Amino acid sequence: MTVDPQAMRDTLRLWPSGVAVVTTALDEERAGMTVSAFTSLCLEPPLIVVSVFKNTRTGSLIAKSGHFGVSILHADQAYIADRFAGRIPLAEGEDRFDGVPLTQAVTGSPLLSEAIAWLDCRLYATYDGVTHWIYIGEVLATYHRETDNAPLIYFDRDYRELQRLPATT
Structure with missing residues (x-):
């Protein structure tokens, strides 16, 4: 017996997740996309997992370049998430990275310099995850900023902001 895909979507939309932009570059070509399927795997060696839809330029370029970066977004960066998710139409010749402050990682991956954190990874x-590539990245460098900015959360098909619960006594 298989589960109906819509039932699966309706169930998984109730699992909150952080929002990140996965990026890579090779020569003059760069690509990036918004993901919520990202998690840590291991601390020694430092490994992370990202899931990328197979029919994307980003997925193809990660395979060719052998590296990628993950920029973890804060709550004020929903527009960046939408831009890299393809929800904001681009002008002809415009690149998703245009106007976005970047830092170049050791691997060459472009990282979003205003993100609350980033990881630079070697593939x-x-x-093969059927419709997605499951990429394991060995983390070569990390950065996180000391900030009061809450991370951007995706829950029930919408962006949310994380809030601290009142202390219980």
Whole structure:
């Protein structure tokens, strides 16, 4: 017995997740996309997992370049998430990265310099996830800023802001 895809979507929309932009570059070509399927895997060696839809330029370029970056967005960066998710139409010849402050990682991946954190990764392993590539990244460098900015959260098909619960006594 298989689960109906819509039932699966309706169930998984109730799982909150952070929002990140996965980026890569090779020569003069760069690509990036918004993801919520990202998690840590291991601390020693430092490994993370991202899931990227197979039919994307970003997924193809990660496979070719052998590296990628993950920029973790803060709550004020929903417009960046929408831009890299393709929800904001681009003018002809415009690039998703245009106007977005960037830092170049050691690997060459462009990282969003205003993100609350980022990870620079070498492609460690690739697995076939039917409709997605499951990329394992070996983390070569990290950055996080000390900030009061809450992370951007995706829940129930919308962006949310994380809020601290009142202390219980």
